Amino acid sequence: MTPPDPLLQVRDLRVNVGERTVLRSVSLDVNAGSLVVLMGANGSGKSTLGLALAGHPAYHVLGGQALLAGQDLLAMPAHERARAGLFLSFQSPPDVPGVKNNLFIRTALNAQRESRGQEPLDAFDFLTSAKQAAKGLGLPEAMLGRPVNAGFSGGERKRNELLQLSLLQPRLALLDEIDSGMDVDGVRAVVEQVARLRAQGTAFIVVSHYLQMIEQLQPDAVLRLDQGCIAESGDVGLARHIAETGFASRTAPVEPLT
């Protein structure tokens, strides 16, 4: 029996930010329900990969291919990539002044539902599920009625990303340092949330330097990004080794790993 195609297939992705080439050549596969950890020194291109896949206008794709469930991500505008099932948890989620969190998420959810031909959720039904999800993540219910991320602490912003992840239920989630700013309960919430969604088939790319969380996430693969290329790939043992020795000892010129 032929194994199914990977949910995400990235081939020789090259990306410029301004005049600088940040991703020189990245290729990777992620299967449905699997979890890939992406590690790398500062500036190696981890966040660039997520933002480029998500269609940020400042990240200019020079070449390569990215397919999500067979759909050409790079040919789509940013909102269609999201509607196709790509979710990016931002390293620094921005404020959206004056827009209440529950309105923001419900508007997004209904935009995605509409694109799939589903009926929109009414405010009452949405609020019921949002309150339940917020409670599960340890996010005070009052934060649903506050403007998106305005006045939120770092940890609250990350929990709010998790709340959106939980309600939007994407096919592929890219979590960019979701653990930064989180307390131990927050990290536990990440692990539980990821496990629950993986069981439902959501695939993950997790950018993190936090070994304890990486171990708890039970990744299928660990990749090390260096100078815009995948320099090493392995299992959780690679993450342990990097945690012990750091990135500095691995700075030899890198050729793309295919």
Add this chain to the structure above:
Amino acid sequence: MNSSQAERLAARDHLRRQGWIARRSEAFHHLPPPDLAHWLGGPADDAGCDAPPLAGAGWTLHPLGDGGAHGVDARWLDALEPAQRAELLAGLPPPGDGEAAPFAWAHRALCRQGLRLRIAATPGRAAAPVVLELRHQPRQRAEAPLLVIDVDAGVHCVLLETHERSASDCAHPVTQNLHSHIQLGAGARLQHLRVVAPEAQDQIAHHLHATLAPDAHYAQALVATDSAYHLQRGTLQLRGRGARAQHAALLLLQGQQIDHQVHSDLQAPHSASAVESLVLAQGSARAVSNAYTRIAAGADEADVRQRLSGVPLSGQPRLTLRPHLEILHDNVQAAHGATWGALPADALFYARQRGLDEASARALITEGMARAVLERGLEDSELLAQWLASGWLGRRMARQLQGPTGLTS
């Protein structure tokens, strides 16, 4: 001739001798007002509008909430009748000779009616705010309505003031020179939401004068839309120690003009003022937002904030943002700034990454910015929350984002 007629003629004579707003006027040269003749009306303007008769002198008063109208004394007064005119104008400052004085003289010359409200403490209801709605409908093609509000010491009042009309109210373009005088007693508090949405061809000049006694707090959130001429000018005099004034303006322009001016005068120690405006403009609209704050000598530990911002939504609107500070005392805090730029790119991408198309993301974020300005002006205001929930702003923003209308006169 009675004294009322004599005063009206004297005001006209003053204007004839002193002239109208000078073209070089610092406050008005960006958007000069229409000529004096427009503001004085003529025989044809006395005919009135086609609107059905309304109770009162263009103003209707509607108590809201549980507080009802307890403690409210409302008097609709005829400025053409000498005794009532004297009562209407009692205690108000004379027109003077400032930059905007010609408007005040024109008001004295044309004013026919006014509403005088006194809001007093009610025994046993000290903690509950008095919540009122005032609606104004134009009654003549050229008119000069007057509103005087006295809030007694220690009283908390919440007021929604609306100036909206539809074609069924009045089919004619209106020229309206409104003067409002608000006097807050010691420790009094007024939260004031003003919605001014004239018709495209209307010429509107609203002058609001507020005086604050010690520890009084005046907070105003203004929503104004553009028209052939639209001036919103506020003068806030913080006379008492610990007085505080907040003013937040949301100016929505689809192709015409608004001139927004706020003058704050901090005369006492520990007084504080904050002025904020957000201009959302498109097409060939022209907007001026002008904040001028003076901290008088002796106003120790005064605290002043000015934040003026503008976002051109489409087309080539012209925005002029003018923050000014005049500081005559050493020990004060003051900050001001003006920014004109695009919608926040990071928030736009964030919304798009969650699945909103470009137009929906822009609409959501633009309306959010508008709400945020008003919410900063009237903090924790149930009245504002109810007004926002009414959908007025959402409908207006949807029209706004559909594209420009109208022409700059």
